[in-house]
Amino acid sequence: MTDESCIFCKIISGEIPSAKVYENEHVYAFLDISQVTKGHTLIIPKSHEKDVFELNEETAAELFKAVPAVATAINDTFQPEGLNVLNNNKEPAGQSVFHYHLHLIPRYGAQDGFKAIWEEH
Numbered sequence: 001m002t003d004e005s006c007i008f009c010k011i012i013s014g015e016i017p018s019a020k021v022y023e024n025e026h027v028y029a030f031l032d033i034s035q036v037t038k039g040h041t042l043i044i045p046k047s048h049e050k051d052v053f054e055l056n057e058e059t060a061a062e063l064f065k066a067v068p069a070v071a072t073a074i075n076d077t078f079q080p081e082g083l084n085v086l087n088n089n090k091e092p093a094g095q096s097v098f099h100y101h102l103h104l105i106p107r108y109g110a111q112d113g114f115k116a117i118w119e120e121h
């Protein structure tokens with residue numbers, strides 16, 4: 001399932017360029033264009049499902065199965081001290097791209113410049 005007007009579907013197809021962190025048959029992970037901290041990464045399913053309320057169980061399983069591999073790739077490249085895994089659903093919760101995604105936000109201690117996603121809305 002894809003949505004022609006969706007920027008993340010365009011990233012999966014390569015129509016919009018992105019910096020790939022990880023990919024398998026079901027998911028694609030890439031650097032967020034607006035880096036909350038160094039290495040801020042998004043993981044998206046290759047199937048277009050808007051939010052957690054639309055996400056089917058198999059898609060959710062494949063997405064979360066990939067989280068440790070993406071976290072390891074981030075660790076190997078950026079060596080953070082910690083990592084947040086976040087997800088916004090629907091506009092009042094801060095969602096701005098309506099293709100389900102997880103934010104992986106590396107943390108480097110108290111002074112890492114982290115700005116909570118929800119504070120920006």
Ligand code: 5GP
Nearest residue numbers: 007016018031032033034088094095096097
């Ligand atoms: P949301 O606010 O929906 O939870 O997160 C959407 C994220 O997608 C934002 O952090 C935003 O910076 C990122 N984003 C939006 N457009 C693009 C793009 O064209 N390329 C990349 N790499 N990230 C994008």
Ligand code: ZN
Nearest residue numbers: 006009048099
């Ligand atoms: Zn999409």
